[in-house]
Amino acid sequence: MKELAGIFVFCALVALAPLLTSSGSMLNLIIMTLYAALLGQAWNILGGFGGQFSFGHAVFFGSGAYAMAVLQVKFGWNAWAALPVALALGSAVGAFIGALSFRYGLKGSYFALVTLAFAEVFRILSNTFDFTGAGVGLMVPLKESAADLQFTGKAGYLYLILAFVLAGLLLTWWLKRSRYGAWLQAVRDNEDSAAALGVNVFRVKLAAIMMSGALMAAGGAFYVQLFHYIDPHLAYGPAVSVEALLGPIIGGMGTLWGPLLGAAVLHGLGEFTRGVMGDVPGVNLMAYGVVLILMVTFLPQGIIGLFRRKARDDKKGDSGA
Amino acid sequence: MLELSILYPSILNGLTTGAVYALIALGLTLIYGVLHIINFAHGAALMVALYGVYFLHQRAGIDPYLALPIMVPAMFAFGYALQRFVIGRASHGKDENILLVTLGISIILENLALYAFKSDTRNIDTPYTLSTVDIGGALISVPKVAAFGGALATAAILLLVIGRTDLGRAIRACAKERQGARLVGIDVEHVFAMSFGIGLACLGAAACFLLPAYYVNPTVGSGFVLIAFTIVVLGGMGSFAGALAGGLLIGVVESVGGLWLGESLGQIGIFVIFIAVLLFRPQGLFGARA
Numbered sequence: 001m002k003e004l005a006g007i008f009v010f011c012a013l014v015a016l017a018p019l020l021t022s023s024g025s026m027l028n029l030i031i032m033t034l035y036a037a038l039l040g041q042a043w044n045i046l047g048g049f050g051g052q053f054s055f056g057h058a059v060f061f062g063s064g065a066y067a068m069a070v071l072q073v074k075f076g077w078n079a080w081a082a083l084p085v086a087l088a089l090g091s092a093v094g095a096f097i098g099a100l101s102f103r104y105g106l107k108g109s110y111f112a113l114v115t116l117a118f119a120e121v122f123r124i125l126s127n128t129f130d131f132t133g134a135g136v137g138l139m140v141p142l143k144e145s146a147a148d149l150q151f152t153g154k155a156g157y158l159y160l161i162l163a164f165v166l167a168g169l170l171l172t173w174w175l176k177r178s179r180y181g182a183w184l185q186a187v188r189d190n191e192d193s194a195a196a197l198g199v200n201v202f203r204v205k206l207a208a209i210m211m212s213g214a215l216m217a218a219g220g221a222f223y224v225q226l227f228h229y230i231d232p233h234l235a236y237g238p239a240v241s242v243e244a245l246l247g248p249i250i251g252g253m254g255t256l257w258g259p260l261l262g263a264a265v266l267h268g269l270g271e272f273t274r275g276v277m278g279d280v281p282g283v284n285l286m287a288y289g290v291v292l293i294l295m296v297t298f299l300p301q302g303i304i305g306l307f308r309r310k311a312r313d314d315k316k317g318d319s320g321a
Numbered sequence: 322m323l324e325l326s327i328l329y330p331s332i333l334n335g336l337t338t339g340a341v342y343a344l345i346a347l348g349l350t351l352i353y354g355v356l357h358i359i360n361f362a363h364g365a366a367l368m369v370a371l372y373g374v375y376f377l378h379q380r381a382g383i384d385p386y387l388a389l390p391i392m393v394p395a396m397f398a399f400g401y402a403l404q405r406f407v408i409g410r411a412s413h414g415k416d417e418n419i420l421l422v423t424l425g426i427s428i429i430l431e432n433l434a435l436y437a438f439k440s441d442t443r444n445i446d447t448p449y450t451l452s453t454v455d456i457g458g459a460l461i462s463v464p465k466v467a468a469f470g471g472a473l474a475t476a477a478i479l480l481l482v483i484g485r486t487d488l489g490r491a492i493r494a495c496a497k498e499r500q501g502a503r504l505v506g507i508d509v510e511h512v513f514a515m516s517f518g519i520g521l522a523c524l525g526a527a528a529c530f531l532l533p534a535y536y537v538n539p540t541v542g543s544g545f546v547l548i549a550f551t552i553v554v555l556g557g558m559g560s561f562a563g564a565l566a567g568g569l570l571i572g573v574v575e576s577v578g579g580l581w582l583g584e585s586l587g588q589i590g591i592f593v594i595f596i597a598v599l600l601f602r603p604q605g606l607f608g609a610r611a
Contacts (some may be wrong), residue, residue: 005490053417067515104600108416109359113550114599120547121592238543242428282435282539289428296418296425297411
């Protein structure tokens with residue numbers, strides 16, 4: 001219950017931000033951090049709680065983004081109507097990839113490879129067909145009204161992404177305390193033992209990849225609404241896949257706050273390198289790569305793990321005294 | 322249907338490209354076979370090697386083929402150091418960690434190149450870049466024929482080293498049973514680093530054969546890396562013969578598929594093979610079930 005209260009306090013505080021500052025760049029930083037956190041939350045469900053490391057989460061992101069753009073541009077749908085379809089498509093792509101790879105027992109490196117390959121296949125397909133705007137991409141017409149899920153100011157987008165992040169937090173919170181979540185973590189820790197205890201490993205993993213896919217698609221849908229544009233490289237390129245896994249790994253995999261913490265650290269680092277080195281292409285991602293290696297080497301539990309270890313040590317100290 | 326007169330040169334072209342793919346895949350499969358890790362930095366390392374060849378040619382005027390005795394040892398040293406001081410330290414013995422560390426290395430290398438050299442695509446001009454040779458009625462460019470011969474020769478040397486030398490025996494021992502290897506006095510960490518070094522040395526050779534007919538930019542490696550993964554999976558992870566056969570096969574599939582479906586969609590064939598093999602025969606076409 002304490003965690004649930006924490007979630008709502010956090011969201012309420014973030015929601016106050018537009019009232020406290022009208023600085024566009026400040027609000028933008030918050031929006032982009034929450035957006036990165038959402039991608040991390042999506043990856044965290046499958047990678048952090050399920051132990052299935054995907055290197056191609058862009059496949060869900062891009063599918064959500066393209067569903068949103070194609071339905072609006074080619075079929076004239078309202079954005080609010082397109083949104084649930086985008087989430088459903090992300091989930092369906094997850095079900096498809098999950099059914100194939102989990103059915104044949106792909107694990108570890110093999111699973112990472114197959115997700116990477118699927119993202120690449122989708123990228124080539126979207127680059128080829130006119131339906132998705134081919135290499136040119138799709139431009140969503142500017143209609144700045146809440147009825148079209150577009151907003152004149154930054155505040156509207158902040159509330160939209162905050163709503164998604166809240167959904168991600170609640171989903172993660174549920175994973176931590178529900179029976180299903182226990183199954184998923186059991187599968188992560190030891191698949192054979194979980195199966196021996198009667199957990200339906202295939203269905204548990206399938207459900208995880210579907211939830212993860214839907215949340216990732218929400219990120220793609222948000223991207224399209226914010227930037228009004230999508231192309232094959234933005235949608236299915238490796239940058240999104242990397243961004244999705246960096247946050248949870250840096251913050252702490254399989255934790256409630258890890259993806260948010262990781263996203264905040266990464267964006268803080270991004271601002272810092274931009275301040276020191278100027279806006280040079282590549283420097284940002286280079287810093288991300290260094291942080292990734294340092295984290296895996298020295299803090300495999302993420303930043304949250306650091307707090308945990310400290311808390312445990314403190315407790316030990318108390319009982320010893 | 323396709324005329325034989327179009328199909329024949331296309332197959333030959335595919336074989337020449339495939340030989341270089343095979344060389345890249347040999348390095349990957351060696352690293353996988355010994356260390357049981359998938360080296361996600363393989364493409365980025367190839368990119369580094371290509372830049373090396375490029376600058377040797379531009380700054381020092383060294384012909385790409387004469388750059389072999391410089392690039393191969395340089396890439397070997399790079400790989401040895403990478404495994405010894407970065408990957409080995411970070412792994413904590415967990416496969417997921419190694420995946421992430423090699424991913425991190427590839428991000429760093431690619432963006433370092435982007436930072437240092439900008440995203441321009443560069444190629445070099447040699448006297449033989451545009452010359453061709455007639456093989457049974459098909460005109461194939463000279464650099465491609467050289468790449469074919471060079472890649473196969475390098476592969477043969479690699480197989481000899483692995484099969485006939487003490488180092489090769491130690492590498493195979495570590496691949497099969499690392500605890501046992503340690504017990505009989507093999508310096509396992511050293512052998513791991515040697516394997517990683519040899520794997521990247523293959524890339525050094527591949528870069529020398531590639532550049533006369535190819536180009537380099539910071540993301541050039543990612544195109545090759547998925548193809549190399551496909552070949553390694555197709556041939557059976559850790560199998561050298563499989564990597565060779567798989568490389569040639571993929572080269573032909575890409576070339577003929579491109580003829581049929583067009584340049585951009587032709588690549589789909591590779592990924593469809595990749596996904597199908599991963600799903601239905603992850604031990605590879607030539608590998609035995611683990």
